Amino acid sequence: MCKTCGCSGSHSHRPFEPVTSRISIETDLLAKNDRLAGSLRARFERGRVGAVNLIGSPGAGKTTLIEKTIGQMRDVPIAVIEGDQATDRDARRIAATGARVRQVNTDAGCHLDADMIARAADELDVAARSLLVIENVGNLVCPALFDLGERAKVVVISLTEGDDKPLKYPHVFRAATVMVLTKMDLAPHLDVEPSRYVEHARQINPRITVFPVSATLGYGMDEWCGWLRTQVGDAR
Secondary structure, three states: OOOOOOOOOOOOOOOOOOHHHHHHHHHHHHHHHHHHHHHHHHHHHHOOOEEEEEEEOOOOOHHHHHHHHHHHOOOOOEEEEEEEOOOOHHHHHHHOOOOEEEEEEOOOOOOOOHHHHHHHHHHHOOOOOOEEEEEOOOOOOHHHHOOOOOOEEEEEEEHHHOOOHHHHOHHHHHHOOEEEEEOHHHHHHOOOOHHHHHHHHHHHOOOOEEEEOEOOOOEOHHHHHHHHHHHHHHHO
């Protein structure tokens, strides 16, 4: 008889690992990331680089938003770090706009971290007085936990995702400075009320700034790009 569980088998059991061990490891990992992110932030500030971290679900429209942003802000140097588990498809889309881009593949990883950003920024040799756009891995959970040295987190959500996303994933909306509500051109074809997305986001974060946009039609892009210019301007 097994002395651990009382069953009739002759198997053995591995020692129980306290939950506190896992919490300690996760805390150490986040602390290490935060230290590097702090160094990155200071580096970006010295170089007067405005870095923004775009977080959103797969299909929210992050890459299209970046493409259209680059096209509308030709007077501002823009570099892009693309995060995906695999392929360089998004990086190739950004490269086609003429912007400098570096693809970061995380394999099984669900988010970018500060070390990945530091290495990608080294390879890009990000110019002073420029905008650095980081497109995080498609995910509303893990990316919100990791500081990348950015000036602001931007959560990107589309009208097709449902207005309850802020309530289901509160941490990222609480951490974000800005919410971009994409695919506004689809509103007449969907049974949705855009104001509900804003209402729910502000239940979580009353101070969040919201930009409703249609990147394909250009709706709201002036306001969005205007805010991005203030990030570069503040950095200067």
